[in-house]
Amino acid sequence: MSTDWKRYLDNLALGTNKTYPLINPHTREAITDIPECTNNQMEDAISKSNEAFQKMKKLTSEERSTILDNAARLIAAQKEAFARTIVLESGKPIRFAKGEVDRTVETLKFASTEARKLEGESIRLDAAPGGAGRDAYTIFQPIGVVGAITPFNFPLNLVAHKVGPALAVGNTIIVKPAEKTPLSSIMLAQVMDQAGLPKDAIQVITGDGPRLGKILIDHPDVAKITFTGSPDVGKFIKSQAGLKKVTLELGNNSALYIDNSVKDKLKDVAQKVVVGGFSYNGQVCISTQRVYVHEDISEEFLQHLKVATETLVYGDPNKDTTDLSGMIDEKSQQRVLDWIEEALNEGARLITGGEVIGNGVKPTILTNVPSDSKVSCQEVFGPVVVVNTVSNAEAALAKMNDSQYGLNAGVFTYTLPQAFKFAHQLEVGQVLINDLPTLRFDHMPYGGLKSSGYGYEGIKYAIREMVNMKFISINYQF
Template sequence: MRNQALYIDGESVTREKTAEVRSPWNGELVGTYAVGDAADAAAAVTAARRALADGLPPYRRAEVLVAAARLVGERAEEFAQLLLLEAGKPITAARGEVQRAITTLQLSADEARRLPGESVQLDAFPTGEGMLAFTVAEALGVVAAITPFNFPLNLVAHKIGPALAAGCPVVLKPSERTPLTAGLLVEVLAEAGLPPGWLNLVTGDPAEIVKAWQEDERVAVVSFTGSAAVGWQIKAGSPHKQHVLELGSNTAMVVDADADLDRAVAAAVASGYGFSGQACVSLQRLYVHEDVVEDVLAKLGAAVGALAVGDPADEKTVVGPLISSQATDRVTQWVEGAVRDGARVVAGGAVRDGVLEPTVVTGVRPDSVLLCDEVFGPVVTVVPVKSVAEAITAANDSRFGLNTAIFTNDLGNALEYSRRAEAGSVLVNVAPAFRADHMPYRGVKDSGHGREGVKYAVESLVAEKLVILAA
């Protein structure tokens, strides 16, 4: 059992009040965390501001991040087991997340060594004759990083790594459901040689801590991953700060009449049911050409029925518990409501040993929550369409726009979908939940603001200062 303290200015700070972290699978106690408050949030910013003033050269940032990546690798199984316990993440997926986090830290080290900057040809015009000009990257300042439960290691790495690469100290608030993995990463970074103040961990009531950072003028950037409602509230409450918001979605995928159906179904299964659909890019809406929809339903139902469901410690498990019983109840009620309105469950739909079976639904009304809102559970809704043009209209009929995909062998349809889809990323014959940690990653509409992906996150955390020299 891990007892997580606050971490402020290089010191572990205990608090009399603590809260429990319990396994989503069996309810067993995994650990506790200290409950900090607004005063702790302010103290963390004070430490971060001092670190910013002291500075840390890029080569040292890179060395720390390389060392941290190595240490995470050495403790990979410890991290994976903690992800299994506190998030209920199937162990195979947990190990995959650990490897991604190592990559994220390595990429961040690379970016620390190649910060943005360019020469400016002032003497391209007479007014600049005899002058030399260039830009240098300067850190924007303290970054407040607020992370969700579903990727408790890699999404924390995606906040911390680019910030440190850019020269920005961090105050971190992880999800209260999964604070222990974040605490272990903070511990590793300290062991890797990160000086005090550069990374501070404050756990506790999210509303109190986030509000303190919203109102603190010393915080320059708020980087948040989570729900759209909370993300936009944070932005509205701190209009003078820089914001990087990675919010929710209800990912759409299209299957054209000429698509490789086996490939498309495999992509749908991987994207819809990995970690029980608890990812921002989890497939939720599957638009299938009416000529092949029955084939897709049959193949998808069979594939979903064959998925291993249950104990996340089992190497074979794909679909484990949702993060809480409340989440399970909510998703189950959404499916039951759709059925009352005329929908048909093709596969799954039941709760077995506390785990919602991977579910396929069709015949859903266009205004159903299963299509309009973010399910964040193992449910894919199949909708027949007459054409790719109709699918584009349907896929765009959403307040979200993160990743979207089309499976087709028609280059014209692929290009048309790529051009017209309202999303941050369009994937052709690639699973919509695909994400490489070095690629640009952004949402449109209610899915976000700003860009992630290590290089692109660094660019959003620095300002390029222009320097002009004249003899």
């Protein structure tokens, strides 16, 4: 079987006479025209999704699990087509795009497994006075229609992280993908149909995010909003969602501390930071952005990092040898360049990069960066790594926590008490010891503190945010 996003777009186009051009980020050439779906189309999708829910909630756990497993196998069989589509619409280099497809397969496999495992618990009511003679337990039930609003940077796997859990427990889902990357989510929806999912249990509606997203937020038949994007939009969604369930995965400026106890591993750590800071041009929610290095090893680390960074290859994202390509759009490219210039004017020192290369930005390392420079205190979402020196681990911990964000953080240390101190005192949702903050496995819990989010993803944990718990008691002595 094959996917055909053109056919899906043609069907959407029947409901609207407006389109917008989809642009290849690397070449800045038009790919195709995307339907600007109307409000009526979104409302109709919600109605269809609500009807499909009546079928979804009747499926057994085994049936839902099998559908998700079928979808995983179909995507694996079409890995090349999915990867090329990711490259086309997002500009992600092909080897990273293939990695995203592999992760999507794993994400759906995890969802398939968890579909069979969602269990309640028995409760001893006789632990309370008057509670004797009763058997009691809890069950979990699907909530209904889920509205998913997704970003451009992982146009397949971040969609799967919302679709998989929703379908695993018997919900239906409407995906409003990023305007810049709708094709991958359409292909995912088509595979779900091929895998045996009831009609309209997943739908993709393209077009303006704020307008169409507002309909999902306001509509009484939408039970939950799951959103990945900027903190400002996330806060707006939470303020408008009323009693709907909400999961928000928002911004971050991931911090890393490198202790002098790992001085013999600096070259290896530098290679890891290059991957964590510059993969997909740093357009990653948990990109390694702020690096704090013990003063005893800072110059040596910077030299290793500079050498490794300058070996990265900018070029055609369809080539296996390419590390970097064009950023998602010209506006993002210019913003990153402006922030770099601002940091330099504020006293930062440029180690390498800081220039335009094609439709991208050369991988940039800055040091001596003031903590209130945008490249440090905000989310760059570009190929920029800030490396500052600290006198000790306590200073690093304070600087790492001095942020409005709190998603992931990493620490490289061979000192066990120090590792535990960071693990307990870092104000983030995930702490990675002797790993980069850019690490994510698709079944681990994933959620942020502060302005980084609300609620949790990671298949098992996302599922718990997409069900209602019901308590049942049976008085067998009546």
